[in-house]
Amino acid sequence: MELKNFFAQDDAGNALPNATCYLYKRGTETLVTGLKNATGGNLANPFPAAGDGRVEFAAADGLYDLRVVSGARDNRIHIQCLDVSNTIARVLAEPIPKDAPFNARGDGVTDDTAAFAAFELVNKARRVDLGGAVYVVAAVPSKNAYVNGAFKVGGFTQAVTMNDPLSPQQPRFHKNGGQLAALKNSLTNPLEQLTSIVIIGDSIVWGSGNAGEQAPTDPRNGTLADPRDYFGTPSWVNQVKRYIGANYAAGALPVLTNWPASPSGESIVEYSVVRDLFPRGGSFTTKSVGVSLSITDVANLSGITGFQRQLSDGNLAQTSYHSISFPFTGTSFTLYFGVSGDGLDYELFVDGITLGVYTTSEGEDGLTFGNNRTRTHTFSYIRNKQVELRTKRRVSQTSGTKIFRVEGIRVNKKIRISNQGINGASTRTYKANNLPGNPYAHGSAVGPQDNYVLCQLGTNDRIKSALFPQGVNEFSANLSALLDVLQPMTSVILMCANPATNESSDVYSFTMQDVRGEIYRQARTRSLDMIDNYTALSIADMSLITNDGLHPNPLGYTLMARNVINSLESS
Structure with a gap:
């Protein structure tokens, strides 16, 4: 005062x-x-x-x-x-980026990267009020919880709500079948070499509503040939993509591509991170069958794991073997092994089928004496099948003990996330236009290597049409038909979008509340997890989080992303 x-x-x-x-x-x-x-x-x-x-x-x-x-x-x-x-005391005790000597502008135009770097040198682990300003930076500052404002990175605005861990948001989801927990396990499991997530839905999945920053939406016809959004926009899908890259792929750089039939956009992101595994315990099973066998683990500082597992076979009758097996999802891995004179061969089995016998002996297949010798094995895509390396002593090895020296399994773990949201789609049109059996030459939104699908549809099913029966039961039938196609292909997680302010009976034959109820019932019946964005975004004034009463604005998309992320992390 x-x-x-x-x-x-x-x-x-x-x-x-x-x-x-x-x-x-x-x-x-x-x-x-x-x-x-x-x-x-x-x-x-x-x-x-x-x-x-x-x-x-x-x-x-x-x-x-x-x-x-x-x-x-x-x-x-x-x-x-x-x-x-009081103002001086506040500045001294809790300065903000606009205060001297930092002097950030916060005008949405001037680059404030240096100002925030200087600010975070002396201010850390605080909640900092940005005063509603928009700050242009090279990357979102991470040493404080910033509130009440936004950052603009690469020309795209990011609400600071995602960067405020001090204000937790309770996740709204239903555990019915464990698919969210399985997805989280897959993201963390290096032996699932490929975690491929497809997100199917309508305009709220596509990312419509980020006025001034979203990609062009036309020309479009409701198929996979439609344009797609940019990776940088603050849609909930993009925020989830960036979160997964930062928290499950060690911050790997995103590799951006687009669906081949689409003329523009960046619908697909892939992250890669190398994982080196010593094949002892954990997900690896070692078995020894026969006589004159031994296993020794020795230090090997020059190897990729720092150790070498020596599987020895002294049985001259060639009736013994060692086996290393592990569950695997993907298409390839690289074996690291040591070469020393006359080594044991190994036979590779994938899902019980032999893919050949391979040497580890010096002078063969280009192998020279030493450690860190490699062989990359590539095969047709498998999902949760067994891979086995089985030693095989040659008939010609008539004396002495032969050794298979395994130093590690290197997996190039890949996480691929595809936004297959199509503007204007309903459950009926999505199944007809974009899934297997569609009449277009644009492929299928979900393929054989896609092991997880997040499905958020139903908003457009409410719209009245003289061509089809009205009411929520028609939506129930169409959703059921869609799931009948998806479930044999992949692991499905159902989702419901946010409430809508316009529920006019002149336009819509049922409400978003009805959509949420039907999705919930089918999730329960089919034992599928459900993420409930309807409840998570139910607030008194929807104009605060939507642009038009339906499509979320950047804040609304951020709240939706937080609910998806928190549901995943709480599973």
Whole structure:
């Protein structure tokens, strides 16, 4: 609060003793409350001037109108209360990026990267109010929880809500079949060499609503040949993509591509991260069958895992073997092994089928003496099938003990996320236009290597049409038909979009609440997990989080992304 002192005077400079004083909020007739006198006591409003015309009061920092009435005189002046000592104390205790010496602009145009770098050198682990400003930076600052503002990276605005771990959002989802937990396990499992996630839906999956930053949507016809959104926009799908890259792929750089039939956009992102595994315990099973066998693990500092597993076979009758097996999803891995003289061969089995016998002997297949010798095995895509390396002693190896020296399995773990949202799609049109059996030459949104699908449809199923029956039961039938196609192909996670403000019966034959209810019932019946964005985004004033009462704005998309992410992490 700042203490103000004035003298009430007439035009000739004469004091106006005991004049009546009113303090209003600027531009209103609303009397300000909480006034104090010079000694800190409570002061009524209105209040009298002193006998010498002195007007004295303290008010909270802000803009006001002071009205002084004495007889026929009735005057008003604009005033501002600002406690400079409090401001200085605040700047010293909790500076913000706009304060000196950081001097960030926050105008959405000037590059504030250097200002935030300087700010975060001395300010860390705080909640920092950005005052509603938009700051252009090279990357989102990460050393504080920033609130009430946005960052613009690469020309695209990102709401700071995603970067505020101090304000948790309760996840809204239903565990029915464990698909979310399986997805999380897949993202973390290096032996699932490929985790391929497809997100199918309508415009809210596509990313419509980010006015000024979203990609072109036309020309389009409701098929996979439609244009797609850019990777940089703040759609919920893009925010989830970036989160997974940062938290499950060690911050690997995104590799962006687009669906081949689409003329524009960046619908597909792929992250790659190398994982080196020593094949002992964990997901690896070692078995020894026969006699004269031994296993020794020895240090090997020059190897990729720092150790070497030596599988020895001294049985001259060639009736013994060692086996290393592991479950695998994907198409390839690289075996690292040591070469020393006359080594044991190994036979590779994939899903019980032999793919050949391979040497580890010096002078064969280009192998030279030493460690870190490699062989990459590539095969047709398998999903959760067994891979086995089985030693095989040659008939010609008639003396001595032979050794298979395994140093590691290197997996180039890939996470691929495809946004297959199609503007205007319903469950009926999506199945007809974009899944197997469609009449177009644009492929299928879900393929044989896609092991997880997030499905958020139903918003457009509400629209009345003279061509089809009306009501929620028709949606139920169409959703069921869609799931009958998807479930044999992949692991499905159902989702429901946000509420809509326009539920006019002239336009829609049922409501978003009905959509949520039907999706929930089918999720329960089919034992599928469901992410409930309807509940997560149910607020009193939908205009705060949508652009048109239906399509989320950047804040709405951020809340949706947080619910998806929190559902995944809580599974």
